[in-house]
Amino acid sequence: MLFLCDVSNICWEHIVSKTDDVNYSVCEWSNLFSLIIEKHAPLNQIRVSDKCSPWINKELKTLMRTRDRLKKAAVKSKSPALMNSYRKARNATNTLNTQLKKKHYNDKITACKGDIKGSWKAINEIINKKSKSTNIDYIKNRGQEISNNRKIANIMNDYFSTAGTDLAKNIEETENSLLSGKYQIKNSAANFRFRPIMIQDIREAVAKLTTSKSF
Numbered sequence: 001m002l003f004l005c006d007v008s009n010i011c012w013e014h015i016v017s018k019t020d021d022v023n024y025s026v027c028e029w030s031n032l033f034s035l036i037i038e039k040h041a042p043l044n045q046i047r048v049s050d051k052c053s054p055w056i057n058k059e060l061k062t063l064m065r066t067r068d069r070l071k072k073a074a075v076k077s078k079s080p081a082l083m084n085s086y087r088k089a090r091n092a093t094n095t096l097n098t099q100l101k102k103k104h105y106n107d108k109i110t111a112c113k114g115d116i117k118g119s120w121k122a123i124n125e126i127i128n129k130k131s132k133s134t135n136i137d138y139i140k141n142r143g144q145e146i147s148n149n150r151k152i153a154n155i156m157n158d159y160f161s162t163a164g165t166d167l168a169k170n171i172e173e174t175e176n177s178l179l180s181g182k183y184q185i186k187n188s189a190a191n192f193r194f195r196p197i198m199i200q201d202i203r204e205a206v207a208k209l210t211t212s213k214s215f
Contacts, residue, residue: 006036006039012029015032056100057100060096063092063096067086067090105125109123
């Protein structure tokens with residue numbers, strides 16, 4: 001009724017009599033009618049989840065529907081009693097949701113015991129951590145754009161392998177005692193080598209690992 005009342009209150013004849021330009025009249029009509037539509041049927045934005053939470057069961061869905069129904073009734077009627085009932089339903093829904101979510105991820109991590117990759121996947125899901133991948137299309141080197149993957153890898157390798165040496169060249173000499181005398185590292189002709197890793201060494205290292213520390 002309110003919609004029809006607002007439509008009838010507009011002087012539509014004024015739009016036609018104001019000008020002979022049909023396009024102008026249509027535009028004026030569209031603007032006025034759109035204002036009435038936005039008043040009585042405004043556009044609402046809703047968030048649609050692309051994935052349902054796996055721990056939500058039939059019991060929780062029932063509580064959610066009861067909570068939403070009580071909220072709508074409480075807001076509409078402004079009744080303290082209904083608002084109190086809504087708060088109780090909301091708290092019950094949140095409590096059950098927390099319990100089910102906790103049990104779901106506890107069971108998931110327990111099922112991944114001994115599977116480090118699966119455990120980290122479950123942990124990242126809990127903290128809502130999404131994997132990020134960065135693809136380099138090209139880099140600029142000496143004013144040139146390099147897009148070949150092999151050339152990019154070689155340029156980056158050359159840069160980082162010489163970064164320390166290049167930085168050291170820019171360090172000015174100082175009289176600081178910490179950089180001279182007994183604290184100064186002198187060149188030495190002494191040689192050293194790494195001992196080869198044997199299969200038995202790996203077995204002993206793995207045997208000492210405590211799998212429970214990963215959980």
